[in-house]
Amino acid sequence: MLIAVPLNYSKKLSMAANFTSRETIIFVFLMILYMPLKAQEIQANVNVDRSQINSTSLNYLDNFAQELESYINDNTWTNDNFQPGEAINVTIQVNLLGVTDNYTFDADIIIQSTRPIYNTSRQTTVFLYNDENWVFNYTPNRGLVHDELQFDALTTLLDFYVYVILGYDYDTFSELGGSPYFSEAQNLVSLAQTTASSGWERSNSVPRNRAQLIADLLNPNYEVLRQAFYTYHRLGLDLFLQDPDQARQNIVESLGMIQNAKRQTTNNLLFNTFFNAKYREIVSVFEDAPTETRLKVYNILAEVDPSHLTEYSKLQ
DSSP, rough: OOOOOOOHHHHHHHHHHHOOOOHHHHHHHHHHTTOOOOOOSSEEEEEEOOTTTTOOOOOGTTHHHHHHHHHHHHHHOSSSOOOOTTOOEEEEEEEEEEEOOOSSSEEHHHHHHEETTTTSSSSEEEEEEEEEEEEOOOOOOOOOOOOSOOOTTTTTHHHHHHHHHHHHHEEEEEEHTHHHHHHHHHHHHHHHHHHTTTTTTOOOSSOOOOOHHHHTTTTTHHHHHHHHHHHHHHTTTTGTTTTTTHHHHHHHHHHHHHHHHHHHHSOOHHHHHHHHHHHHHHHHHTTTSSSHHHHHHHHHHHHGGGGGGHHHHGGG
């Protein structure tokens, strides 16, 4: 609950210097009471599937999903004030694939983040990613400690994807607004690469890897793609209820920007990540558009994202 405060905090603190001890205590208590509450940046919902592990000694994993949720939701990730209801909704699916005698788990993780579409009750998927190479150690009675200066195969991966999610979300509200958070994620990749932990190395044979993802997001050659995120969301989806024709025009512009960006590179990771999250939504936006607009969008999509051509054929 956000409560208006008539005086700024620094002025109030200077006033307190002239109070008696008792008055100061009362003043500080009232000041805390009327401070705006800082809402969570991330509201994560985690599901853990351990059905592929044949073991009767893993009851200590019963609260694992809840511990991951608490770790993500209870930590502070930005210096910004998120108002209640502004938290980024995140769903995480952790699939435990195997475990050794020393509590080392092999897993994959699917992360999805959404944000609201302005003036509607609908959410749009911003980031959808499947990381298939996660190995971490989790012992009974272990607590999760947030320390970005120390590498831990479990928590560092969570930190990494929180910053990637923040970066993507901020990019949808301002051009290249997510850069500080992508830089934080890059710092974690650099830290991880000083260890022998798997999944953090950059590999041409495994194009979907954390190092490649964040390197591309920070590569100036992909700035046009990231600017298209802003045009698509803020000038497109957010405007749709108010002016659908202009919103569609702006989304067509964003798709053209993506088309031009893709023609400059052979690396498809960021493009695939975008369209895996958006292909059905794009079709729904243009299904009722004029024929000329639908065909223009179809031709762009057929070039930049042929993997979803069956869905895009609805626009013909």
